[in-house]
Amino acid sequence: MRGGPGAIAYMLVISLLMGLLVVLIHPDYRDTARSMLRGRTEQSSIWIDNERYYPEVVLAPSGEDREEGADNGSN
């Protein structure tokens, strides 16, 4: 437990560097980073890949969802 803080900081730095390497090499990650920089995460290949995984978790609650919630409130 006492050696934890150093190890976590070390792991964090190494992981960030390793992640940078993966983003540079892996085409899907490259595409995702590009999409995120352009503010179009919903078009990134990773987000599209996850389309059917917990589909109710969306990037931002849509207007339709909010309206639906309001409608149902007085059912």
Place this chain on the structure above:
Amino acid sequence: MVQTKLMVFCYMFLLGIVFAKLVPADATWLNAIHILTGVFFLALAAHYVNRRREIRQGYKYELAWSRVAGWVLVVLAALSLGYGRYIKADTVPDTRMATVVLRGSAADLKVEAQLTDTSRVRIRKTSAVAEDVKLRLLGVLEARLAVLSDDGVPQMDSEGRWRFTRVKQEYASDVIVIGKDDPVGTDYLVPQPFDRITGIEVVEGSSSGHLGIYRISNHLASFVRLGMNSMPVTVLGKISQDPWVYDFKTVLHISPLFIQYRPGGPFYRVEGGTIRANLDTRVDNYRRFARSEGYGLDVVVTAPLFEARPQANPGDFDQRQYLQNNNIYGQMGLRQARGGPPPIVLVAPEGGEPARGHPLVRFSLKIRDDMLRVFKQTLPYPHSAFVGAVTLGLRYGLQGVECIFSPAHGDPLLGQRCEQTIADEFKHSGVNHVLAVSGLHVTIITILFTGIFTLLRMSRRAFVPLIVMILVIFAIITGARPSTLRAVIMNSLFLLTWAYLNKGLVASALLGVPVAAFLILYHNPLMIVDPSFTLSFGAILSLVLITPPVYKLLSMLRGNNFLVAILILLGISAALGWSWFLVTSLRFWIPFLIVCTLLCLGARAASRKGKKLFGNLAYVQIPVAIGTLVASQAAIQWGMMAPLSAAYFSRWAAGGSYANLLALPLIGIVVQLGAMAGLLGMIPVIGPFIGLLLNAANWVFSTGFLWLAHFSVKLFPFPFVRKISPVHLLLYYLILAVFVWHEPLWSVFKSQFGRKKGHRHWAYAMVALLIVLLGAAFATRPHYRHGNDLNLTMLSVNYGNALLVETPGDKKFLIDAGMVEHERGMFNSAERTILPYFSYRSIMNLDGLIVLSPHLERVAGAAYMLRHLHIGTLYLPPALAAVTPDMTEDEFFALVLEGNLAAEYDEEFLRALYAEIIGTSDMPYRPSLARAMKKRGATFVNKWAGSTVPHRALTAGDVVYEEMHNGKRFAMEVLNPSPAAPAGDFPMENRSLVLRISYGDFAMLVSGDLHFDGQLHLAETVPPEKLAAQVLMAPHHGTAAPPPGFGNPKQQLLDELNRSTAVLLDKVRPEKVVFDYGNPGPVYKQRTRDARAAHEITFHFIEERLGAGNVLSTERDLAIFISSNGEGFEIETQGQKVSSGGETAEAVSSLEVGF
């Protein structure tokens, strides 16, 4: 002392629960148990107060009797508390409301307590009556009727309470007949409900006697009906958990507050139990409920309420009991008819917003969704599902996901489809525990946040409460399962004692385990046998107690001995990977042990001569972290995985130890990186980019983990093993306890028997103890056979057959191996039903496996039987005996269709046959009959292990097996296919094997898949004495149907039945007909409805001829057990064995609640 007493109290509480499970008291004793518990606690409190007073007065030393009395009170209070809690949780007792004294034609009612709400009642006969007495109850009903909106939906008031109007009515119940011949104790259900009972009226009859009137609890369990297609009920309730969202459905847990049992009837207040409802994706407003925000909503649900299917076969997973352990007593399927109203409607308080759940839970679920959003942005599928499962407990996202090498996940590295899902790979490789959020995950989170807070230079006393709060949120996020709760309680206790009392790890763990167990079991004592509870506590106790002696044992390995130990381990590992049959054979162990002995002797001789082949390398020189990891893996295998996995699942992941050596460090990194990426990813603007970088690194580690599981399955088997009985489990743990506590035991022994011959005494004592324990294990080994009878067990395997034949001479044959469907629901009755049953019965060897026809529901499971069991000979119909793995589709079709390529089969059906019998090239590892036959061929390893399985084609006239027993002949003879048998449009069916199993005067005819022409041919060509049988297994599961044509299909089928089946019945003259039937969907697919209709007609056709009660079905009656001593025969069914719960439900389902 207080700490020790607390630990003892917790363990004794647990023992009280175990005692209640083994010897449960009648629920009527519950009040007495509660009073007794109260007395013990009062006495304990008095003792404690008295002791404190003595200490204050200066009496420092406690008298011996007082000390003993204190301990006895602790034990008794804990035992009675545990016992009472379990009885209360396990039973829903009826409450006695009144007694009735019959005096001739009058009756006196003595009301002891009034009904508190609209309730149903039953009358119990408590003494004999001289003649039948007809009577009826008089009372008042204040029916609770819902206030409806314009569109007919129940409404709530502005406070969020359901709105009702009460309609008062005085009435008399229907007439109840107390029969004079009915035994004392008989219960009579009163069809109408009451709010108050005011009197009783004798309508007819005159007798003296006593009756009791009992209120039936309004627990959910008393409202469930049998069958999924019964009348719908309306439930007003609340969604009590976050919804489980799959891509094809959502599972809701609904706490019912009120239930309307009959449309238009009164609402009852529900007194306990939860409903699990499957919400179909096509229901209106599906998305409103299929997300975390669904938690806490008030809903009106209208659908049939049914209970889970009971255990269909001995040894099956008991789904009903499992659900009840989790307080789920009813299930619903929420589907919406086309154009009909939705089965679930959200209701909000009048003029307000819809209700929400507890704020802390909502907050936790919001964090979970935010983290999941980060994962979906930064990890490709299925890595996102894996990280979501291990970090957030969302393991349902991994359900049905093909393995990492599937083309479904992008470019496949190996270019092959997977035969298993990721979840299966985890299970088979022994790393499945990472998906159940438990001590490992909670410890990782604890270490992570301890590190972060320390980095922020916060003091220990300041951040520990914060971490405890984080752990609580983590538990809620991950579903608060028992394993998580156990870990959170233990970690919190550890942190608190570490921060405020300066206690160490072991001390806090030893205290934390029983306290956590107490808290969980106090809340729900039924969890005592739940795998999630026992495996979790088994793991932590193994780690704490068994790891140190294992490490000590391994530390003795050094130099040449260390080298020999490594060689032995490598040898066993190689054999495990090579063939499971090899490591379960003496043909392997005898030479292997000889080699090991020689190696040990050689190592010893070399050491004496000073030759050190390995230098001075020793186990203790391995880095402590790795050495401890290895020791802890061995500890977990011995203490938890091997015994409990066998006891619960009948299987053992042989490669679990190896896989976990890599899996544990990997999962530590994956969870920490996932948690950091999820949390940091929530920071506005830069957060997603940090999350992307961290999870890009995590992609590497999670890929490594998924690869590890995948290849571990390829390397090591996941065999079925003998199911361990509770007695053997106890003996096993006694032996393990001797190992763990051998040093204190030895000290006690030494102090009693002197020191002179210490080591010899020690050895004698240990050997004696082991002999006693092993002797007890042998003496109590399972022995299920009774007498020298012929036993036939027809397992309930849905649509399909699996008939176990146990001859009087104890030979075992299995006829057919059930259905396996890989493509859709991964349905596998071989692995889910047949092999677990064999494991339960300790059957690991079959003298023969007989497959009657190439139909999937008979042949598909054969590959799994060949994979897991020692089998003497495989018997096949001629067409199947010729199959090879390299056969093309055309060759195969020509073989099974006997050249009649225009036979009545659709292409999808034939392709499925080809995939299961021959195997497809895109899935080279998926089991198929031809591949399994090749694998069990005469190879070197099979010859060595004695696991070669020869196969033989059967035709009419062959005798599979015969023996003489007590002067009576047992024989299994083949009656079909004969060369003259007509193939016609149904060659596979008409060429099916037909067997006659006879023993003395008893016979059973197993008619395989015979179609109408085949049945007629059999009836006309086989001599009647060869056909006569007391029991007939219905041909073709009762689903044979004429080919589609013109005219009325039902009439066509009846004509065919009259033409052929009726003739066969006349020749066989059976007393009983048994149907091996269940849901035909997996086999018939698009034609399922036709198959069901054909079965219904055939079933009733035969029932009309034999009479009701003489026709049984594995769908309705579950497993069927037939036994014969060669003269008569007996039939029992699993349905009869598990009928107690069913009867209750049936009784309530027949109740027409009205007013």
